[in-house]
Structure formats: C-alpha cells, structure tokens
Amino acid sequence: MHDLLVTDSVSKNFGDFTALNKVSIRVPEGSIFGLLGPNGAGKTTLIRIINQITMPDEGSVTLDNEPLADHHIRDIGYLPEERGLYKSMKVGEQALYLAQLKGLSKSEARKRLKTWFERLEIGDWWNKKIMELSKGMAQKIQFVVTVLHEPKLLIFDEPFSGFDPINANLIKEEILKLREAGATVIFSTHRMESVEELCDDIALLNKANKILEGSLQDIKRRYKTNTYEVGLVTSDEQRLKSLLRERFDIFPAEFKSLNDDLKLNIKLDFNETSNDLLSFLTNHAEVNHFNELVPTANDIFIQTVKNN
C-alpha cells in the first residue's frame, strides 16, 4: 500500500535535551495510525514537525512523496491536545476565519459549515460567543474546524479528552466515516481501548526513540504467547491438573462463567496448535470455555516500555 506520510530519521534537540532521535515512521494511506507512547516520549514534537510548527534538526518528512512545504498546510487537519478557540469571537465567524486560513474560500467554507453544523445538531450556535459554550460544545466546533477543509491527513492528539461518552462516540463515528471517505488519520492517545477499536497501524515512542511499529494485528501476533483460557468440568480435578502439567504450562485463571468450572490458562509450546490442546482436553474433560489469550494493546504498551 502507498504510504501517505513518511518520516525518515527525524531528530530534534532542544539544547541538551533530545526530543526525537532518528525516528522513522510510515503512515499507510487510508489507515488510522496510532502514535503511542508515555508522556514526554516525543509524540507532540513529532506531530509539530509534521505540522511545520517546528523544523527537524535532521531527517526529512514527505507527504505524498513530496518534501513538506508551505502548501501542505491545506492538506493537513490538526486537532492539538492543548486546544482552545478565541473566546470573544462568535462561533460562525471564528469557524469561517479558521477555514479561510486553511485555504477555503469564504462561500465554500460557509456552505460546508452549514452542513456540518446540521449534522452535529449545533446549527443554532452560529451567533453564540465561545465563552457562552461548555467545554464539550467548544470541542465539537474544534473538531468541525479541523476536518472542514477535507484534508488528506488528519492528526488528532487525544481527541476524546473532555468529551462525555455520547459525544466521544459521535466523534469516533465521524473519524471512521472520514477514513471511509479516504482520509488518513494519525491518532495520538493514552487511551488504549480506543486504540484497539480504531487503529490499523501503530508506532510506539519511548524516550525519543521509536521502539515498535507495524500493523496492530501483526504486532499482536508477534506478542501472543500461545496461551489459552479454558473452563473444564471433570470429576477429579487433581488428576486432570497433573495430567496437563506433564505436557503444558498451566496457571490458574479468572474469568466469568455460569458454571462452577475448573478455570485454567494453558500455555502451549510454539510448535503445538489449538487443535492439539483441544483434542487432549476433550479426552479428559468436558470443555465449557475455550479462548485464545490475545495480548491487548495495553499489555503490549506496558511490556515494551518496561523492557525498553
């Protein structure tokens, strides 16, 4: 697949402090790309470099195979984590201004804004001042302003913070719709459950270095331990356990079930498959529950950062 955005060995120093150290990422076109990492890892610096707010000391960034240039401003929509709006300006006026800064004509911007405002049911806010709106309301406006010029690349930095669950969901749906429409999304967050839900690819930054990159599926496959969660019914639990122990590593497990089962996590050798385990189990007990343990993004995140 074609990569929309490529950073090549990008480094950035502030005095003695290294914010980014030779970071290379590839963001495939039409994907939702999770840029993850603990606080201070360098995510925001990288995003600012992509937005041309600051220049890298070394390395290059290309968008659609072209080195970043001024005119790319209109190809990118950016919703920063530190966000706000002019407090004393009216909603409509402000949205028009910001849209024009992104290169839209006034009439086109007005037309698109009307559509968006109707869609998000905020049409009657047009003449309100920002200071009359609640935080969540202001965030909706910010979202609309970010996507209004229909950029190729959207960058969201913690987009859900400050939203109630209903609005967060609304925004999530909109992000998915935008991807359907062909946009590429970079998504920077700490909230791993939204990474699971949304991201196709991820890159993990820690202490200025990229320590992991790839499609979320591949990474999960790489991190899986060939462990299965089972719920069994048998007359002699002790015997079954010792039988299992001869062939596999077993650990006690915790999960919810209707029955009073024997709950175990069973780790297989890498050359054995789920079928091997299943046929072994059906010979000795009744299998009520059988589930492969896939590492969550959260597990991978914590584990990689710790090991780093």
Place this chain on the structure above:
Amino acid sequence: MNHLGLVIRREYLTKVRNRAFIIMTILSPLILIALFAVVAYLSQLNNNKKRTISVLDETSMVREALQSTDNLTYVFLENMELEEAKTLVRTNENYGLLHIRAHDSIAQIAQGIKFYSEDSPSLTLITEIESKLERLLTDLRLQQEGVALNKLKSSRTRIDIGQESFAGEKTSKIDNVIKLAFGGFAGYLLFMFIIIYGNMIMRSVIEEKTSRIIEVIVSSVKPLQLLMGKIIGTSLAGITQFVVWVILGGVFMFIITAIFGIDMGGMQNQQQELVQQALEAPEAQMQVQTIISSIYNLPLTNLMLAFILFFIGGYLLYSSLYAAIGAAVDNETDTQQFLMPILIPLILAVYVGVFTVIEDPHGTISTVFSFIPFTSPVVMLMRIPFGVPVWQQILSLGLLFATFMFTVWFASKIYKVGILMYGKKASYKELFKWLKY
C-alpha cells in the same frame, strides 16, 4: 500561502467590535471635555469673586498706583493705627490689609510693606500688587535722584538681529522656535501613540496563548505573518480610535458650549485681550508676519512626507518590540520585567532632540542619533526643518524599516520557541538560549 490580509481583518474587527474598546472610544473624549468644562467653570467662578483690599498708607504716595477694577476694590483707610485697621478689616470681612509704613527714604519704605490676611493670599494678587508698587517706587526714586523719566523711556532701545543665510534665505529666532515646536509635537504624538497602543498589541499577541488556540493557528499561519498582521490590524484600530476621538472631541466641545453656555474660551479671555492689545502694536504685527513667513519657509512637503513616514516607521518599530514581549511570555503578569527598557531609548531620543539639535542640528551627536533606528523618528524629525539632505533621510528611513522587519522576525522566532517551551518562564537568559534553537 498569504494570510496576512485575513489576520489583519480579524485583528481589526475584533478590536473595533470589542465592547470595552467602543466604550473607551466614546467615553474618553466625553470625560476629557467634561473635565475641561468643570475646570473652566470653576475658574470662572473664581475670577468673578469680588475682593476688597483695605490699604493703610502712611506715606500717602501709592493711591494713584492702586486703581480699583471690576473684581478688586481698594479702600484707603486714613488716620488709623495698624491694630485698629486690622480689627476693622476683619469685621468687614475684607480680603486683606495692605500696610505701608511711613519712612524718610524710599528704600526703607519698600522694605516695610506688609500684607495681612485671614488665609494666605493668592499668589497672582500679591505679585500684581508687588509689581505695581515696584514700578511706582522705582520711578519715585529715579525722580529723587534727578533723572528725567521721559528721557529714560525714550532712550530705551530694542535689538533684533536679522539673520540671513549666504544663499539669501532670511531666518530668525522665531524660526528656530517653530522648527523645534514641530519636532517636539511629532515626538510627543509618537510617544502617546506608542504608550496607548503598544500594550494593546502586546495583549493581542498573548491572546492566542491564553485562549490555547495557538497550536491550531501556528499550524495554519507562519508566526511572522501572524505577528505582522496583529501589529498592522491593531494599529489600524488605534488610528480609527484616534480619528474618532478627534471628531467626537470637536462635536462634544461644540454641544457642551452650546447647551451649557459655558464659554470654553473663557479661560483664554484675558489672554485674548492681551494678544489683541499686543497685535495692535506695530512691532507685534511684524512678529506675526515673521511667524507666518517662517512657516512658509519650512520645507513643508518634505516635512509632511517625512513626518508620515518616520511616524509610521517609529510606531511600527516600537510596537514590534511590544509584540516581542508578548511573544516571550505566557500571560500578562510576566510582562513587567520587559516593559521598562522599551521606553528608555524613546526618552533618550527626546533628550537628544531637545538638548543637542537646538544647539547644533547637524553636529555629530544629532547626526548619529538621527540614524539609530530607535531614536531616529524623533531626532530626524527635529533635524529636518533645519534642512537635511535627502540621501540622509532615505538612509535613516531604510534603517528604520529594516530594523522593524528584523524585530518582527526576531519576535516570531521567540514566539515559535515559546510555544514549545510551555510553562517555562522567559528570562533574558532563556531568550538568548532560544535564539539558538
């Protein structure tokens, strides 16, 4: 992409529509005019007060010198002791008692004059009486010494040295005064403008940071364009306000005079009389003619052009410094440490202008300071009436505008780094470090 126009438009419109701005624009001239009206009214009251002064003149010599006027009556007491006179004046509630002690020599008389009153008397009144008595006693003494007064008066000679340049251009002292007045006026206007609107620009630069919209904005507009737009937009709003002030000031003045019948010129009435008297004298007419002709003699086109260009240049330069301060800080409370140094070069410029340009308009110091961008708007404007070669004016202007561009660039650099340094307080040391990023 060029967003300068958009930024200017927004800055201008938000400023002009701001409620506080509108209120100040309308209220300021009103308050000022009201203040003037009150002062005028009060001083009129004061002037109309009738005063009576009793005079106990033991010498019987001063009666002719102290003539009563509309507001001031002199009552001459005869054959009375000082204590008696004091009691009388007090019971009559007179303004005061002037006591002139009798003596053989006029010099002794002069030393024995006293004024008694309830409160300390008005300074102008005392000065007036003093000068009247002084003239009288001096004349009397001269007569005693055998000097003929009419001869003395007729032999008094006035000298006014005519000045002319080798090229045949006539100049005069009045000329120089007018030239300096022009420079002083220009400097004062610049000073006012910078103080009133510089802060406004600074606040406007901080606005994006306090409202946290900064990252969205700088991802669409280059900081240089943003700052330039803010400076120009705010300046235009300032000019609008200033023009409204001038117009409203005139209108309010007219209305108040018409409605309340307070003669705003009342304060100047006496001065007008004086001026009229003076105008009737032939030498004064000559002087007025010199003033008019020396105004005509000034290089007027050059002056107007230079005034506009240097004023704009100087104002832009100083406002870009305010913008740089705004760029360096996160909120207004942190600006104090940077504000003071800005006005120092401006004050220096006025000093240089007043003290060296008068003495030697084309001397080394005047010339050098008329090229340094921070002082040139004032000093060069003061020099131009005395004739400055065009190349010097152009060079100075070029330097001024180049420095302005540089400071805006510098400010935008600070602005850019400031975004990345969230929460870090800007100090001079920090700023210097930022420049290297």
